[in-house]
Amino acid sequence: AAGVIQSPRHLIKEKRETATLKCYPIPRHDTVYWYQQGPGQDPQFLISFYEKMQSDKGSIPDRFSAQQFSDYHSELNMSSLELGDSALYFCANAPQGIGDDGYTFGSGTRLTVV
Amino acid sequence: AQKITQTQPGMFVQEKEAVTLDCTYDTSDQSYGLFWYKQPSSGEMIFLIYQGSYDEQNATEGRYSLNFQKARKSANLVISASQLGDSAMYFCAMREGSGDRDDKIIFGKGTRLHILP
Numbered sequence: 001a002a003g004v005i006q007s008p009r010h011l012i013k014e015k016r017e018t019a020t021l022k023c024y025p026i027p028r029h030d031t032v033y034w035y036q037q038g039p040g041q042d043p044q045f046l047i048s049f050y051e052k053m054q055s056d057k058g059s060i061p062d063r064f065s066a067q068q069f070s071d072y073h074s075e076l077n078m079s080s081l082e083l084g085d086s087a088l089y090f091c092a093n094a095p096q097g098i099g100d101d102g103y104t105f106g107s108g109t110r111l112t113v114v
Numbered sequence: 115a116q117k118i119t120q121t122q123p124g125m126f127v128q129e130k131e132a133v134t135l136d137c138t139y140d141t142s143d144q145s146y147g148l149f150w151y152k153q154p155s156s157g158e159m160i161f162l163i164y165q166g167s168y169d170e171q172n173a174t175e176g177r178y179s180l181n182f183q184k185a186r187k188s189a190n191l192v193i194s195a196s197q198l199g200d201s202a203m204y205f206c207a208m209r210e211g212s213g214d215r216d217d218k219i220i221f222g223k224g225t226r227l228h229i230l231p
Contacts, residue, residue, distance in 0.1 A: 033218055033219075041223075042205060042221040042222060042223050042224055043159070043205075043221050045218050045219075045220060048218055056218055058218070088157055090159060092159075094217070095164075101147075101161075101164035102149060102151075102161030102162075102164055103149070103161065103207075103209075103219055104161065105151075105158070105159035105160075105161075107157070107158050108157050108158065108159070110157065
């Protein structure tokens with residue numbers, strides 16, 4: 001079955017650089033959520049999109065922005081990177097109803113800022 | 115205030131034994147959903163089981179079952195006949211609301227489960 005695809009899997013950036021993380025949802029899934037998971041932490045909600053519009057916002061720094069495109073893929077743009085931005089970044093799709101109960105997560109992008 | 119509480123940071127269990135991972139939650143919504151996810155050392159987030167607030171029966175999925183006690187606001191995960199491959203971090207999560215397409219889920223702090231041979 002098709003899953004949520006994230007790219008790249010690993011990314012190493014220097015402080016103050018920018019990074020772009022991409023998320024390709026399951027076909028016909030119109031909602032995307034972004035989460036940040038620091039080392040040894042639980043995933044923290046950053047931002048979500050429904051039908052290409054921002055639907056909710058969590059603890060996302062002003063240095064970060066995101067959007068969902070017409071083909072429903074989403075990109076998380078991160079500028080002026082800090083050491084503390086080193087984390088695993090997930091995107092997820094919402095369940096679609098009967099027989100599909102769980103939020104499906106991509107494999108994540110592991111960002112390391114040095 | 116923490117909405118999802120997992121009180122066991124770590125657990126050690128002998129292989130083939132059953133294990134219960136605790137989860138309590140806090141919400142004023144009548145309609146909500148509860149989830150358990152497994153995160154192995156590889157980092158992926160694997161969906162295990164779901165319980166809706168209006169579901170009268172406890173959810174089961176293979177060796178996983180969810181002990182849902184609504185009045186106590188608890189949603190413990192039970193893994194029967196544990197296996198070495200069950201060693202991982204386990205997260206309890208909740209969605210508040212009826213499941214509109216843009217309802218997010220929030221996670222507890224997680225429990226790291228170690229299965230001993």
